Amino acid sequence: MVILRVLCLLLGGFLMLLGVGVAAAGVVHKYAGGTGATTASVETLDRSPGKLKKRLYYKKTVMTVAYKAYGNREAGTGQYWMAKLVLENEGKGLLKDIKISYRIPDWIGEWTTPDIAPELMPGQTFVYPIYPHFPARVATLRTRTPAEMQVRIQYTTGGETKEVVEKRPFEFRGINEIEYTSLPSEEIVNWYDQFDNSALIAAYSMDSDEAVQTYLSKISETMGGIDVPSNAKNVAETIYKIYNFQLRTGMTYAAAKGFPEKLGDVEAIVQNVRLPREVIQNNAGLCIELALLMCALCDASGAHSRLVLIPGHAYAVVQADDGSFVAFECTGVGGGRAGDKSTFAQALETGKKEFLQVLRGEVMGIVVDLRQHQSGGIRPPELPPIDKDALLRTLADRLREGGGTGAVNGGERRSQVVVTEKDAKAMPPVKVSIPILASWETDGALERAAKAAAPACKYMAHEESSGTYVQWYYVPTTNVDAFLDYLDATSSKLGLKYSFGKREKVRVDGRDSLKAPLGVMVANADFRGEMYGVPIKGGALYIIYAGPKDRSEELRDLIDRSMPKISIQEVN
Amino acid sequence: MKSLLIVLVMLTVGLWTMPVSAAPGDVEYVDQIFTISPLGDGTIVVKHRFDAQTYIAWKNKYGSNISLLKRDWSKMLSSYDISDFDVKQSDMDRVVTITIGARGCVTTRGNGLCELEFPKNFRMGDKVGNTYSFNTSSKLDTGQVLQMSTRVVLPPEATDIKDSTNEVGNPLITYQIPIAAVMNARNSEKVVVKVEQAGLWGVNFWVWLGAGFVLAVVGFIFCIVSFFFRKRKVAAGGVI
Numbered sequence: 038m039v040i041l042r043v044l045c046l047l048l049g050g051f052l053m054l055l056g057v058g059v060a061a062a063g064v065v066h067k068y069a070g071g072t073g074a075t076t077a078s079v080e081t082l083d084r085s086p087g088k089l090k091k092r093l094y095y096k097k098t099v100m101t102v103a104y105k106a107y108g109n110r111e112a113g114t115g116q117y118w119m120a121k122l123v124l125e126n127e128g129k130g131l132l133k134d135i136k137i138s139y140r141i142p143d144w145i146g147e148w149t150t151p152d153i154a155p156e157l158m159p160g161q162t163f164v165y166p167i168y169p170h171f172p173a174r175v176a177t178l179r180t181r182t183p184a185e186m187q188v189r190i191q192y193t194t195g196g197e198t199k200e201v202v203e204k205r206p207f208e209f210r211g212i213n214e215i216e217y218t219s220l221p222s223e224e225i226v227n228w229y230d231q232f233d234n235s236a237l238i239a240a241y242s243m244d245s246d247e248a249v250q251t252y253l254s255k256i257s258e259t260m261g262g263i264d265v266p267s268n269a270k271n272v273a274e275t276i277y278k279i280y281n282f283q284l285r286t287g288m289t290y291a292a293a294k295g296f297p298e299k300l301g302d303v304e305a306i307v308q309n310v311r312l313p314r315e316v317i318q319n320n321a322g323l324c325i326e327l328a329l330l331m332c333a334l335c336d337a338s339g340a341h342s343r344l345v346l347i348p349g350h351a352y353a354v355v356q357a358d359d360g361s362f363v364a365f366e367c368t369g370v371g372g373g374r375a376g377d378k379s380t381f382a383q384a385l386e387t388g389k390k391e392f393l394q395v396l397r398g399e400v401m402g403i404v405v406d407l408r409q410h411q412s413g414g415i416r417p418p419e420l421p422p423i424d425k426d427a428l429l430r431t432l433a434d435r436l437r438e439g440g441g442t443g444a445v446n447g448g449e450r451r452s453q454v455v456v457t458e459k460d461a462k463a464m465p466p467v468k469v470s471i472p473i474l475a476s477w478e479t480d481g482a483l484e485r486a487a488k489a490a491a492p493a494c495k496y497m498a499h500e501e502s503s504g505t506y507v508q509w510y511y512v513p514t515t516n517v518d519a520f521l522d523y524l525d526a527t528s529s530k531l532g533l534k535y536s537f538g539k540r541e542k543v544r545v546d547g548r549d550s551l552k553a554p555l556g557v558m559v560a561n562a563d564f565r566g567e568m569y570g571v572p573i574k575g576g577a578l579y580i581i582y583a584g585p586k587d588r589s590e591e592l593r594d595l596i597d598r599s600m601p602k603i604s605i606q607e608v609n
Numbered sequence: 610m611k612s613l614l615i616v617l618v619m620l621t622v623g624l625w626t627m628p629v630s631a632a633p634g635d636v637e638y639v640d641q642i643f644t645i646s647p648l649g650d651g652t653i654v655v656k657h658r659f660d661a662q663t664y665i666a667w668k669n670k671y672g673s674n675i676s677l678l679k680r681d682w683s684k685m686l687s688s689y690d691i692s693d694f695d696v697k698q699s700d701m702d703r704v705v706t707i708t709i710g711a712r713g714c715v716t717t718r719g720n721g722l723c724e725l726e727f728p729k730n731f732r733m734g735d736k737v738g739n740t741y742s743f744n745t746s747s748k749l750d751t752g753q754v755l756q757m758s759t760r761v762v763l764p765p766e767a768t769d770i771k772d773s774t775n776e777v778g779n780p781l782i783t784y785q786i787p788i789a790a791v792m793n794a795r796n797s798e799k800v801v802v803k804v805e806q807a808g809l810w811g812v813n814f815w816v817w818l819g820a821g822f823v824l825a826v827v828g829f830i831f832c833i834v835s836f837f838f839r840k841r842k843v844a845a846g847g848v849i
Binding site: 161164 | 666673717
């Protein structure tokens, strides 16, 4: 009995002590840092080796138009880092003298001056976002360009100095390429996800660009001055002047698909958006391009503009000094397949209606405050100087011709002059002689079909074996875009789709003419060639040479031999 | 090196406000608490009470896509390594509470000296013990009035707390943290990790305390029981 009693007492005492110990351990672990703290000293930590764990996040693509934002740690409260390095000390000793530098061969050639973190204690984390200062020449890139980011980490631990270099590939996007979101397509859940990068659009609003300034000065000169945007009336007047100038100079809305419209519209996440200077140059733009140009012009006049993005569309909202807003539908200039032009009042009303829908939450919308984002560090790129005089001459020509020399890119023009059926059937007041090869067909089924589809086509010849052809049209107008619209409409009946490149001046049979490279899609075949526009009395002749892309040298030879011998003779 | 990017009116404006027409005088309330651990990591708790219209707009944007909210916050807190993110919504009260774990909030300058950097327009406010706090009231573009209450809580072990500015003029709080506190925090973190791996997440303390208590009670019972094991008294000289 005594033994049993002693055993019980001992066991009870032991269990009580153990219980108190376990409970105390729980308390200590719950409230670490309180009683029972581990003792440690700098000397002990210094002797033990630290263990570096690193993670490097990086952007796989960089929008060159916004290259300044990636180099600015203040832009968007620092969210536009190019890479982000996270260092953790997983060891038992200190990591000391941590130096981080980076380089991007071909762009930032030398290792940057290292940033230093003096110490990282065990368990601590150090985050280092990288904001590279890209040279201005990145803004000259037109297409995607691969590059590599290299990050060097040097540190000392346990008396030993170590170095690690991490390399990550990425791509610069072309200056015109806008990436609406940086999210992978499988991560996109709703419409807002598609505009993860919407703030970077602010880099496209270039109110201080020479071309925009010159354009605005021409508007001011033509339309009788631009008012200070003190209230909504003044802002509306400024927009009215800009809009009317654009109508008078033949600015057109290229109604190509230009904006992410629905969820899963993955192809549209990256879009080619022309800079405002290019819209001025081409005299045509998509909704977002026209809206950005309007915003840039209004900002240049002293107002405060915003770009509003809604599913499938974009438009401008301009704020006056007194805080009032004017929303405007910039595609009212009309064009392409978008329909007719709108009056200023209609465009204003449409803009107002669209903006109210966003404000009421009836339509999803993102309001991009361009000025705020720009002052926050998302600034436009440095652009090469322009030939101001040439631009002013172009604008003067457009004013004189009423838009006759509009856009040149295929599918993005819109003429205010229409070639009617009667026009197309009109006989030319000239006799045209074009040298061709003797083996060519001049009155076959193909020629008859072409003339039937397009009565303005007065002559055609083609080579049976290759498909190379030459034809000339006569229309009683010198408006090139009117002819191109006519060609678009008639050639589509034959399954042909034309596109045209930049026009240049040439002389044809002693006459000031224009020339433009062309491409034709015939079924699945790719044809290339040239178009010559020759003004004649009462209208113009349009001569087209085209042939298979893989036989372009033969076509070149034909054109070079044929063109100098073309003869155009007036007939009474 | 980096700025503490929370507690900014700008941030709140950017993330919370939607293009809705607000009635003049609508008030929104935001409470923000930023707690720094001895390791230099932070826990950010933001509690936002919306007016009706803004709450609808908020729900439209984030309601079915909380990952978008996380991304937006992660962008704003780009100087940190976001470790945890939790959102609680109360439709009844139109209150959203966000809890964010952020690592690497503090820069260690050696020998336990820590630096916490703030943006230029940050107001330090009043300091009581290890806590800085301040309240602001501002009018948003949308017409609402935003009332914000902000607290920055430094580790309890922090000593020698000072306000200053860094080389680029940003406000700075510096403090000294004992190495032992850092090591303890790290060890505590390791234990929690182990317990989490064992599938006892969140109950380690109570399990231990309970087990200790049970053992102690059982021990006490044994001690009491031992007193019943007495030697029986037998009468001298034979059977009674």
